[in-house]
Amino acid sequence: MKDRQAHLSSDVGELGDISPKVFRDELHRLADWIADYRENIGEQRISPNDEPGAILAQLDAAAPEAAAPLDEIFADVEHVIVPGVSHWAHPQFMSYFGCTTTSPGILAEMITGALNVNAMTWRTAPAATELETLVLDWLRQWLHLPNDFIGVVYDTASISTMHALATAREQAAPNTRKLGLSGRNLPTFRIYTSDQAHSSVEKGAIAIGIGEDNVQRVPTDAEFRMDVSALHERIASDLRKNFKPLAVVATVGTTSTASVDPIPEIARMCREHKIWLHIDGAYGAGLALLPECKWVTAGWNEADSIVINPHKMLFVPFDFSALYLRDIGRLRRLFTLVPEYLHLRDPVGAEINYMDYGVQLGRRFRALKAWVVWRAFGREGLAARIRDHLRLAKLFARLLRDDERFELSAPVVMGVVCFRFKASDNESKIDIINSKIVERINASGRAYLTQTKLHGRTVMRIGLGNVLTTEQHLRNVWEMIQLTADKVDRALCAQR
Numbered sequence: 001m002k003d004r005q006a007h008l009s010s011d012v013g014e015l016g017d018i019s020p021k022v023f024r025d026e027l028h029r030l031a032d033w034i035a036d037y038r039e040n041i042g043e044q045r046i047s048p049n050d051e052p053g054a055i056l057a058q059l060d061a062a063a064p065e066a067a068a069p070l071d072e073i074f075a076d077v078e079h080v081i082v083p084g085v086s087h088w089a090h091p092q093f094m095s096y097f098g099c100t101t102t103s104p105g106i107l108a109e110m111i112t113g114a115l116n117v118n119a120m121t122w123r124t125a126p127a128a129t130e131l132e133t134l135v136l137d138w139l140r141q142w143l144h145l146p147n148d149f150i151g152v153v154y155d156t157a158s159i160s161t162m163h164a165l166a167t168a169r170e171q172a173a174p175n176t177r178k179l180g181l182s183g184r185n186l187p188t189f190r191i192y193t194s195d196q197a198h199s200s201v202e203k204g205a206i207a208i209g210i211g212e213d214n215v216q217r218v219p220t221d222a223e224f225r226m227d228v229s230a231l232h233e234r235i236a237s238d239l240r241k242n243f244k245p246l247a248v249v250a251t252v253g254t255t256s257t258a259s260v261d262p263i264p265e266i267a268r269m270c271r272e273h274k275i276w277l278h279i280d281g282a283y284g285a286g287l288a289l290l291p292e293c294k295w296v297t298a299g300w301n302e303a304d305s306i307v308i309n310p311h312k313m314l315f316v317p318f319d320f321s322a323l324y325l326r327d328i329g330r331l332r333r334l335f336t337l338v339p340e341y342l343h344l345r346d347p348v349g350a351e352i353n354y355m356d357y358g359v360q361l362g363r364r365f366r367a368l369k370a371w372v373v374w375r376a377f378g379r380e381g382l383a384a385r386i387r388d389h390l391r392l393a394k395l396f397a398r399l400l401r402d403d404e405r406f407e408l409s410a411p412v413v414m415g416v417v418c419f420r421f422k423a424s425d426n427e428s429k430i431d432i433i434n435s436k437i438v439e440r441i442n443a444s445g446r447a448y449l450t451q452t453k454l455h456g457r458t459v460m461r462i463g464l465g466n467v468l469t470t471e472q473h474l475r476n477v478w479e480m481i482q483l484t485a486d487k488v489d490r491a492l493c494a495q496r
């Protein structure tokens with residue numbers, strides 16, 4: 001975008017699209033811009049320090065009446081939009097789970113944009129449908145799931161979990177699809193998940209009419225895994241009070257610490273009480289691609305459903321979430337509804353119409369980017385990169401151990417490290433200091449961390465998942481954390 005020649009007027013004529021020539025020229029320029037952006041992303045300020053509204057204030061608020069030249073539009077992209085985003089792909093952006101964008105994924109997204117197909121039915125997008133079936137099966141094999149598990153792709157884990165819980169609800173309260181929940185004298189349903197589980201469980205309960213208060217948060221052990229005896233007690237107590245247990249949501253790779261719930265024991269309890277077991281492997285299920293981490297899959301074959309987000313660990317650009325069900329027919333029977341205008345010739349035959357497997361009708365062609373990225377790296381290449389992120393996480397834990405002012409706040413299970421700077425013996429003061437360190441580092445624009453609460457205390461957290469992050473980047477961030485911690489500590493001491 002940098003060396004653009006200014007066009008004098010709009011690039012669009014009165015009718016039709018922009019000319020093929022202008023489009024081609026713009027594509028070439030954009031290709032260079034994207035390559036430069038990716039190559040030099042480490043020089044970007046990671047996140048703007050602006051107040052909310054700062055971007056809007058720089059843009060024309062009036063809806064465009066007349067056509068604008070592309071030059072003018074792309075100049076705004078360069079000068080307002082790009083500096084206004086948080087650069088998740090920056091190698092020192094270590095928030096959340098790190099960033100899993102990859103160049104093959106970016107290329108695939110460009111093709112997806114050009115094709116712009118709607119993958120609602122097989123007929124509207126045969127290749128998109130069949131590629132979705134194919135990549136879901138590759139992923140199923142990599143996850144070591146039995147072949148009766150069949151999947152569907154959605155945008156996010158929140159949506160996947162909502163659909164899993166809706167299917168569980170239909171099993172516990174048959175005919176809810178037709179009759180709804182109200183006026184039927186049904187018991188109050190309960191969903192169980194750990195105190196470390198993601199809030200998408202409550203969101204799902206809200207969406208399917210179960211109610212967020214009926215999500216019971218079960219305590220975790222010292223390593224942030226669901227306490228199975230507490231789950232047992234909670235279910236027994238609810239049964240005595242005539243609540244009906246609907247589902248347990250166990251997590252593989254919790255949001256704060258990437259801990260893994262004891263799935264085999266939870267599965268046993270679910271079987272005993274005929275409760276739906278949904279596994280939230282949004283982040284952590286990707287670990288199954290490493291042969292040495294097969295332990296993580298223990299008990300998965302006992303689940304009724306499992307979600308994984310390949311955009312969290314498996315290098316597919318955002319968004320891509322895969323939900324697998326042991327009996328996908330249940331999900332289909334719950335949601336299939338064919339409007340007349342779609343004229344499906346064979347709605348229950350060989351054609352897979354993915355619109356039947358959820359609330360959405362129109363669906364993006366998400367499978368293409370997974371297919372391109374996974375072929376480009378191969379399972380071995382994906383595993384090698386995940387393994388390297390684990391190595392970096394463990395290295396960071398060692399660096400922490402060598403500096404007695406810091407402590408590791410949770411075991412390092414995946415590419416996530418939680419830690420705390422213990423400058424004082426007053427825990428509340430330590431909370432403030434840790435929070436300030438994160439704020440200062442994030443405001444610097446040179447690194448980006450997250451803070452979270454563990455056992456009620458504020459801790460810092462890094463997530464490693466970006467293919468652009470090297471050991472040097474990690475060491476840079478560690479140095480920044482140490483220096484910032486010193487400064488924050490000194491400033492607070494001076495105030496005392």
Ligand code: PLP
Nearest residue numbers: 156157158198200253254255282
């Ligand atoms: N589950 C876990 C364990 C998560 O960490 C997250 C988000 O980070 C989610 C679910 C929700 O993911 P999504 O943004 O895809 O809805």
